[in-house]
Amino acid sequence: xxxxxxxxxxxxxxxxxxxxxxxxxxxxxxxxxxxxxxxxxxxxxxxxxxxxxxxxxxxxxxxxxxxxxxxxxxxxxxxxxxxxxxxxxxxxxxxxxxxxxxxxxxxxxxxxxxxxxxxxxxxxxxxxxxxxxxxxxxxxxxxxxxxxxxxxxxxxxxxxxxxxxxxxxxxxxxxxxxxxxxxxxxxxxxxxxxxxxxxxxxxxxxxxxxxxxxxxxxxxxxxxxxxxxxxxxxxxxxxxxxxxxxxxxxxxxxxxxxxxxxxxxxxxxxxxxxxxxxxxxxxxxxxxxxxxxxxxxxxxxxxxxxxxxxxxxxxxxxxxxxxxxxxxxxxxxxxxxxxxxxxxxxxxxxxxxxxxxxxxxxxxxxxxxxxxxxxxxxxx
Amino acid sequence: xxxxxxxxxxxxxxxxxxxxxxxxxxxxxxxxxxxxxxxxxxxxxxxxxxxxxxxxxxxxxxxxxxxxxxxxxxxxxxxxxxxxxxxxxxxxxxxxxxxxxxxxxxxxxxxxxxxxxxxxxxxxxxxxxxxxxxxxxxxxxxxxxxxxxxxxxxxxxxxxxxxxxxxxxxxxxxxxxxxxx
Numbered sequence: 297x298x299x300x301x302x303x304x305x306x307x308x309x310x311x312x313x314x315x316x317x318x319x320x321x322x323x324x325x326x327x328x329x330x331x332x333x334x335x336x337x338x339x340x341x342x343x344x345x346x347x348x349x350x351x352x353x354x355x356x357x358x359x360x361x362x363x364x365x366x367x368x369x370x371x372x373x374x375x376x377x378x379x380x381x382x383x384x385x386x387x388x389x390x391x392x393x394x395x396x397x398x399x400x401x402x403x404x405x406x407x408x409x410x411x412x413x414x415x416x417x418x419x420x421x422x423x424x425x426x427x428x429x430x431x432x433x434x435x436x437x438x439x440x441x442x443x444x445x446x447x448x449x450x451x452x453x454x455x456x457x458x459x460x461x462x463x464x465x466x467x468x469x470x471x472x473x474x475x476x477x478x479x480x481x482x483x484x485x486x487x488x489x490x491x492x493x494x495x496x497x498x499x500x501x502x503x504x505x506x507x508x509x510x511x512x513x514x515x516x517x518x519x520x521x522x523x524x525x526x527x528x529x530x531x532x533x534x535x536x537x538x539x540x541x542x543x544x545x546x547x548x549x550x551x552x553x554x555x556x557x558x559x560x561x562x563x564x565x566x567x568x569x570x571x572x573x574x575x576x577x578x579x580x581x582x583x584x585x586x587x588x589x590x591x592x593x594x595x596x597x598x599x600x601x602x603x604x605x606x607x608x609x610x611x612x613x614x615x616x617x618x619x620x621x622x623x624x625x626x627x628x629x630x631x632x633x634x635x636x637x638x639x640x641x642x643x644x645x646x647x648x649x650x651x652x653x654x655x656x657x658x659x660x661x662x663x664x665x666x667x668x669x670x671x672x673x674x675x676x
Numbered sequence: 677x678x679x680x681x682x683x684x685x686x687x688x689x690x691x692x693x694x695x696x697x698x699x700x701x702x703x704x705x706x707x708x709x710x711x712x713x714x715x716x717x718x719x720x721x722x723x724x725x726x727x728x729x730x731x732x733x734x735x736x737x738x739x740x741x742x743x744x745x746x747x748x749x750x751x752x753x754x755x756x757x758x759x760x761x762x763x764x765x766x767x768x769x770x771x772x773x774x775x776x777x778x779x780x781x782x783x784x785x786x787x788x789x790x791x792x793x794x795x796x797x798x799x800x801x802x803x804x805x806x807x808x809x810x811x812x813x814x815x816x817x818x819x820x821x822x823x824x825x826x827x828x829x830x831x832x833x834x835x836x837x838x839x840x841x842x843x844x845x846x847x848x849x850x851x852x853x854x855x856x857x
Contacts, residue, residue, distance in 0.1 A: 310709050311750075314738040318752040318770060325754065325768045325798060330811055333802035334762040341806030432806050531805050535812040543801045543814065544726045547762045550803065551727070561806070644726035 334550050338559035339432055342531040343523035343596075347426040350439035353453060353511045355518060362493045363516025366509060369665040370673035371487070372460050372480050374470030375400060379673040380459065380513070383419040386659040390422035390520055391601035395608025396578055400468040405675040415464045416583050417445050418608035421601045423657060424562060424594065425452060426518040432560050438518075442566050445590045445606040452514035457506055477506035484509070489666035522597055522654035538651055545648025548641050554620070556632040563595035563652065569627045573619075576607040583607060588626070597653045613646045711737040713836065715852030717755070722846030728757040728765050731848065737773070747775045751791050767797035767842070769820040778825075787826040789836075795820040795843055818843025832856045 349355050366372065370379040383397045384390045385405060393406045397419045402411025429441030443455035459465040460480055461473040471479050484490045484504045494502045497512065527546075529537035538546065549555070557565050568589035575582050583606070590606040604610045610619060621637035623630070635641075665671050713735040719725035735753030742748070751773050757765040771793015778786045800813045824838025836852040 310738060311740070313710070314736065314750060314752065317736050321752060321754045321768050325766045325796070328756075328764060328766040328798060328800065331760070331762055331764040331800050331802045333804045333809055336804060339804060339806045434806075530812075531808065531810060533810075535810070538812075540799055540814040540816065541723050541726070543799070543812065544723065544763065546803060547727050547760075547801060551761055638725060640721060640723060640725040641727065644723065 334547070336550060336553075336555055338555040338565075340550075340555060340559055340563060341432070341561045342528040343424065343427060343521075343561045344430075344434055345523065347518050347521060348436065348438055349515075349518065350437075350451065350453070352439070353514060355515045356497065358493070359497045359512055359515040360519055361516075362490075362497050363512040363514070364660070364662065365490075365493065365665055366513050367516055368662050368671055369667050370669045371483050371665070371667035372509075373400065373466040373673065374468035374476075376667075376669050377401065377674045378466045379671075380456070382673045382675055383415075383465070384422045385672070385675070386657075386661065389522075389597045389600040389653075389655075389657075392419040393600065393602065394419070395576060395603040395611075397465070399465045400463070403674045405672075409675075413464050414578060415462075416579055416581075417606050418603065420445070420593065421597055422517050423520050423522045423597050423601075426521060427562050428452075429566050430561050434561065442591065446586050447566070447568060447591050452517050453507075453510040456513040456517070457510045477509070481505050481509065483667075487666050493666070520657055522657040524656060525596070525654040526651045527648075528654070538648075541644050541647045542651045543648075545644035545646070545651075548645050549648055552620075552635040552645075553632045554635075554645075556629045557592045558595055564592040565629070567592055567629070569630060571619075571623055571630055572626060573605045573607065574609050576609050579607070595649055595652055598649050599653055613649055614642055617642045617645050617649075709739050711739070711749070711834075711854050711856045713737070713753075713852045713854040715836065715838070715850050717838075717840060717848040717850030719846050719848045722842070722844075724765070724842060724846030727763055728760050728846075730758045731755050731765070731850075732758055733767075735852075745776055749773050749775070749791075751793065755797075762802055764800040765797060766800075767795060767820075769793055769795045771820060773822070775826070781827065785828045787828070787834075788824075789826055789838075790821075790823045792819065792821045794818075797842070816843075816845075818845065826854070 367380045370376050372379065378400055383392045385392065388406055394409065395418060397415035398409045398411040398413065399415050400413050402409050404410055427436065428443060429436040439451050441450060443449040443452065449455040449458060457477060461467055461476040463469065467473060467476050481504050490504065494504050494508060498508055502508065526537040557569060559565055568586050568591055570588040585606065598613060602611065604616045610616045618637060620633055620635050625631045662671055670676065715733050715735065717731045717733065719728055733753055733755035735751055737749040737751045739747050739749045752770045755767040771791050773789060773791025775787045775789040778788050780786060795818045798813055798815045802809065802811045820843065821841040822838055824836050826834045826836045828834045832855055834854040836854060838850055838852065840848045840850065
């Protein structure tokens with residue numbers, strides 16, 4: 297059958313109308329109105345550039361250097377096998393990448409660490425802990441803030457001594473908790489290099505004790521700052537710092553009211569909340585925290601600091617975000633969350649969370665420590 | 677601020693009516709070379725689905741060639757999101773398409789139609805932070821592909837059911853009503 301092919305010659309007049317309409321639409325897109333921001337009570341923001349030191353513990357280069365040595369030296373542990381860095385290594389953004397830390401008696405680092413003694417909670421990152429407690433007014437008191445998943449310590453100086461007394465984390469069964477600091481202090485007093493370093497920091501004739509150990513370690517930890525993420529750059533004026541998916545994720549994060557708890561420059565209200573997080577099956581006893589509550593985690597530098605939650609029960613950020621679609625809303629703040637478990641929304645929020653990371657922080661690994669023990673403990 | 681937002685959306689609707697009126701003035705050709713479409717779409721999957729659910733749009737088609745079975749057209753259109761808080765999506769497309777008469781239902785023609793072309797879209801964001809509010813826009817280019825079924829239930833009016841692919845960023849389904857002139 298023959299097909300008749302009729303071609304209408306393009307009418308210049310008609311086609312011109314088409315072009316005019318196209319140009320009108322182009323003009324309309326170019327002059328499109330700006331959106332109205334989501335008005336919220338709790339806001340997020342960039343981290344400050346500088347850290348506040350406690351009045352009784354100002355930082356000096358010598359104190360920071362001493363703190364770094366103590367942080368990396370397993371002489372602080374009962375069996376000389378665990379240092380602070382064992383569970384807070386710079387390769388893992390000063391966290392560990394294990395759901396639950398393996399403490400005393402363990403061998404290896406991160407994924408390669410093995411051992412019999414589990415610490416009951418996930419090792420959070422040390423990064424930006426100098427800003428713990430910071431609120432939306434950029435106010436915080438480093439001498440009276442909160443540390444740990446249960447907010448039980450009020451400063452980095454106080455917090456840094458707790459693992460030394462913990463049987464699972466560093467002490468072992470070599471001595472009891474009440475004498476742990478005294479034993480460790482006597483060890484340091486017997487090492488000439490430490491005596492010299494402590495004298496340089498605290499004055500000639502210094503007797504090394506827990507107070508000075510805590511201050512030195514805290515001073516070093518306050519240098520571990522990661523405050524130039526692409527999110528921070530965006531807030532500070534670089535509109536190209538975040539891509540479209542990350543911007544959508546930020547919009548979804550705010551619209552879902554995640555900021556009810558994850559607010560301020562550290563994306564944490566530093567309050568205790570009960571979310572009904574599933575238990576970690578590795579633990580024989582359920583960790584109740586403080587009446588079932590644990591502190592809101594900061595969302596800074598997440599990609600390398602998982603697994604997530606107080607017991608590391610969620611392996612990926614996607615798992616974490618999906619958790620908020622249907623969880624026990626026992627908490628007044630958590631009840632404000634209005635989240636739609638759309639996989640594309642989840643992916644956008646995860647993309648935004650990853651943009652809160654800054655990889656430019658101090659990753660220095662000392663070649664040796666004054667005790668002569670393996671740097672970082674048994675992590676090889 | 678809510679009233680300003682409402683007025684801006686109302687302006688969009690007024691603009692649509694204005695364009696339709698313009699087209700009506702050109703409605704003299706019995707061959708019905710033009711077709712104006714109003715459509716609503718709902719995102720199913722894709723990155724754009726993360727915060728934009730429903731869009732409203734308009735499309736204009738110019739039929740430049742007809743064979744015994746196919747009708748070829750140029751098309752240009754505009755799409756915007758509806759009431760996404762803190763973000764706006766505006767998209768402009770320009771392409772080419774064709775329409776093929778499948779059969780007749782109740783003595784009215786049923787068409788299958790498809791088009792493909794370029795897409796320019798702009799997303800605008802406004803976010804309130806602790807000490808500042810940041811507004812930004814992200815323009816992007818891509819392609820737009822459309823496949824649908826049209827049912828011409830009256831002399832000039834067609835009901836359309838369509839699926840649309842917005843570049844690699846989103847897939848939507850939608851319905852529309854068109855007027856031929």
